[in-house]
Amino acid sequence: MTPRSPARRHASSVTGSVARDTSFPTRLQPFAATALALVTIGIPLWLVVATAGKSRGEALIPNLTPPTHWHLLENLGEVWSQGEVPAAFFGSLLVVVPAVVGVLILGSMASWILARRATRLNAVLYALAISGIILPPAVITVVLLLRQLGLAGSAVGMIGVYMGIYMSTVIFFVTGFVRTIPTSLEEAAQIDGAGPVRVFFHVVLPLLRPVLATATILVCLYVWNDVFYAFFVVGGRLDTLPLNLFRVAGAGLYLNNWHLIFAYVILMSLPLVVVFAVAQRKIISGITSGAVK
Amino acid sequence: MLTATDTPVPDRPLAPPPASRGPAGRTRRRPDRTHPMWFMAPAFAILLVFFFLPTAFNFVYAFTDWSGFKSAIRPVGFDNFADLASSGTLFSALRVTVVYAVLVAVFQNLFGLGLALLLERDTWLNRTLRVFFLIPVLMSALAVGYIFQALLKPEGSLNQLLSEIFRHDVDHAWLGDTHWTIVVVALVHAWKWMGLSMLIYLAGLKTIPEEIMEASRIDGASRWHAFRRLRFPLLAPAITFNVATALLGSMNGFDIVQATTGGGPARTTEILNIFIYRTFGQGLFAQATTMSLVLFLLVSLMAFPVIRILRKREEIL
Numbered sequence: 334m335t336p337r338s339p340a341r342r343h344a345s346s347v348t349g350s351v352a353r354d355t356s357f358p359t360r361l362q363p364f365a366a367t368a369l370a371l372v373t374i375g376i377p378l379w380l381v382v383a384t385a386g387k388s389r390g391e392a393l394i395p396n397l398t399p400p401t402h403w404h405l406l407e408n409l410g411e412v413w414s415q416g417e418v419p420a421a422f423f424g425s426l427l428v429v430v431p432a433v434v435g436v437l438i439l440g441s442m443a444s445w446i447l448a449r450r451a452t453r454l455n456a457v458l459y460a461l462a463i464s465g466i467i468l469p470p471a472v473i474t475v476v477l478l479l480r481q482l483g484l485a486g487s488a489v490g491m492i493g494v495y496m497g498i499y500m501s502t503v504i505f506f507v508t509g510f511v512r513t514i515p516t517s518l519e520e521a522a523q524i525d526g527a528g529p530v531r532v533f534f535h536v537v538l539p540l541l542r543p544v545l546a547t548a549t550i551l552v553c554l555y556v557w558n559d560v561f562y563a564f565f566v567v568g569g570r571l572d573t574l575p576l577n578l579f580r581v582a583g584a585g586l587y588l589n590n591w592h593l594i595f596a597y598v599i600l601m602s603l604p605l606v607v608v609f610a611v612a613q614r615k616i617i618s619g620i621t622s623g624a625v626k
Numbered sequence: 627m628l629t630a631t632d633t634p635v636p637d638r639p640l641a642p643p644p645a646s647r648g649p650a651g652r653t654r655r656r657p658d659r660t661h662p663m664w665f666m667a668p669a670f671a672i673l674l675v676f677f678f679l680p681t682a683f684n685f686v687y688a689f690t691d692w693s694g695f696k697s698a699i700r701p702v703g704f705d706n707f708a709d710l711a712s713s714g715t716l717f718s719a720l721r722v723t724v725v726y727a728v729l730v731a732v733f734q735n736l737f738g739l740g741l742a743l744l745l746e747r748d749t750w751l752n753r754t755l756r757v758f759f760l761i762p763v764l765m766s767a768l769a770v771g772y773i774f775q776a777l778l779k780p781e782g783s784l785n786q787l788l789s790e791i792f793r794h795d796v797d798h799a800w801l802g803d804t805h806w807t808i809v810v811v812a813l814v815h816a817w818k819w820m821g822l823s824m825l826i827y828l829a830g831l832k833t834i835p836e837e838i839m840e841a842s843r844i845d846g847a848s849r850w851h852a853f854r855r856l857r858f859p860l861l862a863p864a865i866t867f868n869v870a871t872a873l874l875g876s877m878n879g880f881d882i883v884q885a886t887t888g889g890g891p892a893r894t895t896e897i898l899n900i901f902i903y904r905t906f907g908q909g910l911f912a913q914a915t916t917m918s919l920v921l922f923l924l925v926s927l928m929a930f931p932v933i934r935i936l937r938k939r940e941e942i943l
Contacts, residue, residue, distance in 0.1 A: 358849075363751050366744050370755050373817070378761065380893035384776070395776040397783045405797050436672075443669035449661045458666070465677055465928045467870070469878040469922055473906060473915045475676065477692075481870070482675075498674025499670055513665055530661050558766035561899065563878040565906065575766050582772055582885075591776055598769040605764045613757060617825060 364447065385409070385595040392592035407598040416597060421577035427488050428563075428573060429556050432495040436552060437545055438538075439496070440503030440508065442558045445537055448511035470494075486570030494566050495559075506551075510544035511537075513559030530590065541569050543615070549614045550609070557605060574601045627762055634816060668874045681922065682845065688916040694909025706916040715901070720924065721895045723877055726812055730876035733816035735868050740825025740860075743853075747829055756828070760821040767847070771885020774814045775801065778886070799902065801887050804894045812897055819875075830864030859921050866936040873932060898924070 376397065384395045386405040412418055446458045475494055476485065487565030518540070522532045560575040568576060578601060582594050609616060629887045688706060698889050710716035741759055745752040762770060778800035788796040800810050834857055842852045880899040883889065888905065889896035896904075898921045906914040 346755075361930075362744065362747075365750065366755050369744070370758050374758055374761060376783070377777060380777060381773055394779070394781050395783065396786055417788075439672060441668040446661050446663060446665045450663075455921075458670070460675060462670070465673070467874050467925065469918075469925050470677060471680035471684040471915075471918055471922065473902065473911060473918050474682040474687055477687065477911075478680050478683060491674065493676045496672045499680070500673050500677070504669065523660055530664065532660070533665070545660050547740040554764065558768070558881075560766070560768050561903070563904070575768055580767055582909060583770075594772055595776075598765070598772065602765045602769060606761065609760070609764055615761075617756075625751070 372462050381595045381598055382594050384591050385599055389590060389592060392595075393589055395595075396590045404592070405596070408592050409600060412593050412600060416581055416593070417572060417577060418574070418597070418600060420575045421572040423558065424488075424571050425573040425575075428491045428495065428571070429553065429568075432492045432499075432556055433493065433549060433552050436499050437497045437548060440500050440548075441507050441541055441545070442533060444504050444507035444511055445533060449516070459504070463501045463505045465498065466505055470498050470562070472562060476565050486567050487554045488567070488571055491563065491566045491571065495556050495564055498562070499555065500552060502551060503548050505545050506548050507541060510541060514540055527574045545616055546612065551614070553605065553608070636693070639743055651909065652676060670838060677691065684919045684922060687912060688919040690912055692912040692915065694911060702912075710913065712918060715915075718893065718896050718918065719896055719901050720920065722808065722893075722895060723924065726808055726815075726879070726883075726895070726897050727873050727877045729809060729812035729866050730819075730879075731817045731869050733813055733873040734819050734823050734872045735865070737816055737820035738828050738868060741820060742827035743823040746828065756821075759824060762818045763821040765818070767879075767881035768885050770814065770818045772883045774817075774882075775886050778810065800938045804892050807887060807891060808895050811883055811886050812876075814886060815870075815876055819872065819884065825865050827861065834860045836900050859891075861938075864934070868935060870929070870933055874925055874929055877921065877928070 376469075376563050380395060380397060383397060384392050385408055386403045387400040387408075388402070388404050391400055428544070443462065447455050447462070479485045479487075479490040479494075482490070485494065504581055518536050522536045527535070558575055559573075563573050563576045564579070569574070578594075579596050588618055644655050646876045662715075687699075689701055692700045707716070711740075745756050745759075776928060780799045782796045782800075785796045803806050803810075806853075816856055838856060838860075839852065842856055847855070858895065877897075878899065879897060880903065882893055882907060883900055884903070887895045888901040898917050902917050902921075905917070
């Protein structure tokens with residue numbers, strides 16, 4: 334087996350991850366990857382930051398030239414005070430926090446039983462429960478239903494709708510995870526006389542932490558950024574950040590005010606980016622281990 | 627995900643073998659005591675009220691004349707479907723939705739797989755770049771749409787860059803072309819979600835045992851050969867997940883299309899949810915419900931064959 338091509342040489346020289354890889358593609362990779370990231374992600378993000386830092390006149394036609402004077406903080410401040418951001422931010426929190434906490438706890442409770450009691454009925458219930466991952470929610474009739482329930486346009490209605498939409502995702506991830514944890518801890522607590530509520534909240538729920546971290550970020554990602562369902566359910570009654578952005582950017586108010594639109598985009602994206610930056614490694618490993626099983 | 631969808635395998639026998647069950651064990655292990663069914667009640671109540679019931683309503687109100695202009699709601703049979711079909715809206719929206727979903731699935735998976743292979747080795751730089759590619763995933767799709775609206779304007783930054791590269795003026799209206807805009811919007815959608823696909827492919831690549839790669843190296847397989855014959859087939863579960871979520875997720879898309887084109891030009895990017903949004907705003911609730919039902923049926927009809935085909939491919943290996 335004499336090395337004939339660079340690829341071959343590479344193939345025979347790498348044993349495990351210890352050996353140094355000196356083939357051409359491998360040496361080129363850092364530069365290619367960095368260049369690709371700068372062009373595909375860097376340019377659009379730079380456009381956001383640069384435009385958000387410009388004055389109104391400079392930002393009329395958004396381009397990649399850096400602002401002559403940075404007005405980033407002023408623009409953020411202007412959006413904050415004039416774009417009704419505090420109200421929308423509060424509206425977002427009011428809906429997202431209960432929806433996410435609720436869907437995680439109720440979903441985990443159901444998942445625990447679904448994973449531990451493998452009856453035929455539960456197999457059917459499980460299939461039904463996770464069908465919502467794929468099936469699209471009936472967005473028009475849900476409005477009608479909320480009206481009949483007296484929940485139209487209310488935060489409670491919105492929370493219920495989000496919980497209904499993302500329950501499937503939570504049950505899917507958590508049930509898969511519960512199946513991988515041994516029953517011995519639960520049994521020990523049961524022998525000590527703990528009832529199911531105690532066992533669940535004191536033994537099972539803490540064990541679910543890794544998968545709950547994943548589910549939290551996934552559900553937050555969808556709910557925090559959602560504009561479609563919010564438009565139908567609470568549009569015009571309750572403001573959330575995406576709904577507010579949709580309204581002000583769509584209507585004449587921000588027309589040709591790209592510096593304010595992009596300042597808004599920065600404000601709105603920041604909370605998730607910060608959360609992600611803090612818990613990045615855990616989240617990545619959680620998402621990936623759930624999907625490929 | 628799809629493993630579970632197809633076969634909810636009861637992987638753990640619940641009752642222990644009878645021989646080991648003493649009198650104390652019997653009361654202790656009875657599932658109704660230890661794992662009561664009512665634990666599932668709240669979750670299923672929410673699912674029933676906020677998910678299944680509205681879906682069932684879809685099958686009722688699509689056959690009525692429910693609208694914002696009068697209070698009475700009367701059944702009208704298949705009139706809504708007939709109206710939508712005869713005006714051509716039904717089929718054009720269906721076609722646009724399916725084309726969009728297929729384009730997104732193809733682009734998102736090509737980009738995701740490419741990135742995963744490019745950033746596969748666990749170096750400091752690669753870990754940093756992976757986080758960089760995840761930023762669009764975290765951003766709101768609406769925001770992403772506005773960014774690309776600004777970028778792709780005739781006088782926008784993309785044309786500016788192209789003008790400088792090719793040394794003559796480029797002023798193509800990327801979002802105003804009746805043939806190609808849908809491709810551009812699908813590319814934007816794929817750009818937003820490619821980081822998530824990349825993560826899933828990276829996880830898939832990690833599951834491939836080192837011994838298999840070792841053996842192929844000893845046999846003198848080239849890089850391309852090892853990828854084509856060994857790694858690509860072993861990525862099947864990751865491909866199933868990514869293709870299915872991209873395809874079915876983009877059929878339910880709204881934000882990116884609304885923020886870039888709003889369904890235009892000349893309705894060539896009007897996917898079903900844009901139509902639903904527009905007709906709902908006009909007070910034509912029955913028509914919007916009809917399209918919502920069409921979307922539901924389209925996704926259900928496509929989900930099962932797509933998942934089946936992809937699972938088949940996995941089984942062959």
